[in-house]
Amino acid sequence: MSTEARAIYRVLTKTYPDVRCELDFESPFQLLCATVLSAQCTDKRVNMVTPKLFKKYGTVKKMASADVAVIEDLIHSTGFFRGKARSLKGSAVKIMNEYGGEVPGELIELVKLPGVGRKTANVVLGHAFDIPGITVDTHFGRLSRRFGWSESMDPVKVEHEVGKLIPRKEWTNLSQRMIWHGRRICHSRKPACGACPLAKLCPSFGIGEMDKVKAMVLVKTDADFR
Ligand code: SF4
Numbered sequence: 001m002s003t004e005a006r007a008i009y010r011v012l013t014k015t016y017p018d019v020r021c022e023l024d025f026e027s028p029f030q031l032l033c034a035t036v037l038s039a040q041c042t043d044k045r046v047n048m049v050t051p052k053l054f055k056k057y058g059t060v061k062k063m064a065s066a067d068v069a070v071i072e073d074l075i076h077s078t079g080f081f082r083g084k085a086r087s088l089k090g091s092a093v094k095i096m097n098e099y100g101g102e103v104p105g106e107l108i109e110l111v112k113l114p115g116v117g118r119k120t121a122n123v124v125l126g127h128a129f130d131i132p133g134i135t136v137d138t139h140f141g142r143l144s145r146r147f148g149w150s151e152s153m154d155p156v157k158v159e160h161e162v163g164k165l166i167p168r169k170e171w172t173n174l175s176q177r178m179i180w181h182g183r184r185i186c187h188s189r190k191p192a193c194g195a196c197p198l199a200k201l202c203p204s205f206g207i208g209e210m211d212k213v214k215a216m217v218l219v220k221t222d223a224d225f226r
Helices: 003-015 028-037 043-057 060-064 068-078 081-098 118-128 138-147 155-165 168-184 212-218
Strands: none
Touching: 003 138, 003 168, 028 043, 028 060, 028 081, 028 118, 043 060, 043 068, 060 081, 068 081, 118 155, 118 168, 138 155, 138 168, 155 168
């Protein structure tokens, strides 16, 4: 772990001590579904949709025999609902047929499920199986580049490069903290640099709003994601 990366990670850990997945779930399969639904959608919206969805199709078996039109209806507000409904049902059918009804706990198997990429697979491994994984979403990628940890736009390359800087046991927590920091402070278009706890360490300090008062207005809080 480089000294700079360690210093940045230490501040992220202090800023976001309580690391938890913001999606509501009660089983690996439910987390898989919620993560699929979270593509191009907020966790808050997903958490509004999943109680009804899981009440009806909360297990692999029930989802595998679900009516796709009903799934579409239940998840409509998360966007891209046709593709997501096909992924949910398709994953459940494959898990029933090829994995004995249990969500596989390996990246190489998870990415074989329809609609499941490395990002979704790593979320499931990290939060449902306690297997460390780096989740490179848009926030993680952007922050990695701003921190100088990677120059790549390719999520797989970012994953490998950052994986060399941060100890494996921290990967899941790192992913969550990066995502939180990206959502709350280091925004895509207007990062709140003037209110950022990483101001002294970040090589990109100054690309965003520098006025402390104006920057504070840009900062989002937990309440914005509930
Ligand atoms: S200093 Fe600015 S660019 Fe760096 S992490 Fe903070 S908000 Fe992002």
